[in-house]
Amino acid sequence: MIDIHCHVIPLVDDGAKSFEESLNMGRKAQEIGITVMIATPHYIEGSTTISSEAIRESVQILNEEFKKHQIDVTIYPGNEIFFSNDMFEILENKKAFSLNQTKYVLFEFPMYHEEIPRNAFHEIENLQISGYYPILAHPERYLFTKKHMKFLEEMIHNGVLMQLDLGSILGIYGKMAKRNAKKLLKKNMIHLIATDSHNASRIYPQYALAYQKLQRMISKEKLDEILEKNSKKILKGKKLQPYIIKKDIFDKLKIK
Numbered sequence: 001m002i003d004i005h006c007h008v009i010p011l012v013d014d015g016a017k018s019f020e021e022s023l024n025m026g027r028k029a030q031e032i033g034i035t036v037m038i039a040t041p042h043y044i045e046g047s048t049t050i051s052s053e054a055i056r057e058s059v060q061i062l063n064e065e066f067k068k069h070q071i072d073v074t075i076y077p078g079n080e081i082f083f084s085n086d087m088f089e090i091l092e093n094k095k096a097f098s099l100n101q102t103k104y105v106l107f108e109f110p111m112y113h114e115e116i117p118r119n120a121f122h123e124i125e126n127l128q129i130s131g132y133y134p135i136l137a138h139p140e141r142y143l144f145t146k147k148h149m150k151f152l153e154e155m156i157h158n159g160v161l162m163q164l165d166l167g168s169i170l171g172i173y174g175k176m177a178k179r180n181a182k183k184l185l186k187k188n189m190i191h192l193i194a195t196d197s198h199n200a201s202r203i204y205p206q207y208a209l210a211y212q213k214l215q216r217m218i219s220k221e222k223l224d225e226i227l228e229k230n231s232k233k234i235l236k237g238k239k240l241q242p243y244i245i246k247k248d249i250f251d252k253l254k255i256k
């Protein structure tokens with residue numbers, strides 16, 4: 001498995017609390033068959049203190065240390081960008097990383113807002129016309145889904161990919177997220193699954209259980225696609241199929 005969303009870099013956000021924790025995350029990830037982790041520290045404009053250069057260095061150091069400790073997992077740089085009106089500028093000025101420096105961009109909305117984010121579609125389109133492919137992190141966990149589930153559907157129709165957190169299947173983030181996860185999977189609205197792990201102890205040990213639950217919810221073929229195949233394509237910057245996208249944006253992108 002290629003994990004496109006995790007917080008393995010130590011002491012830069014609410015992820016790994018020590019270097020030892022990062023090593024343990026690598027060990028646990030390897031145990032469940034993860035071969036690649038894209039490190040995605042939170043990027044919040046105005047409050048993030050780690051620079052992209054520091055992320056690049058941390059990734060390099062962690063890769064060297066993983067090798068030294070016989071952890072057979074490779075880390076690539078990324079970010080989980082907090083939604084703002086400046087996302088395009090942040091990416092263009094290389095203040096934050098896309099996923100492995102491809103055109104795929106992982107972003108998140110505020111978790112506990114009851115109303116949908118303003119200007120969301122405008123900002124998404126801004127990214128798309130510049131050739132970026134936005135991926136929304138954990139759509140199932142946002143409070144606004146209580147009233148505005150339809151918004152997620154609209155996002156998909158506007159070409160946004162949806163990444164589910166593995167822990168949501170297990171109920172780690174509460175009943176609403178669990179219910180939404182099931183609903184979104186059944187409605188074929190999830191394109192990717194990732195661990196979004198912040199430490200070594202919470203998600204990895206429950207992987208087998210989560211996998212079993214997923215097997216009961218969707219077909220083997222679909223599970224392979226959203227857990228394995230799609231993330232491989234993301235890592236290499238290849239296009240996902242099918243990629244639902246508005247015709248006018250599609251024309252601007254000139255995707256072949």
Ligand SMILES: [Fe+2]
Binds near residue numbers: 005
């Ligand atoms: Fe995250």
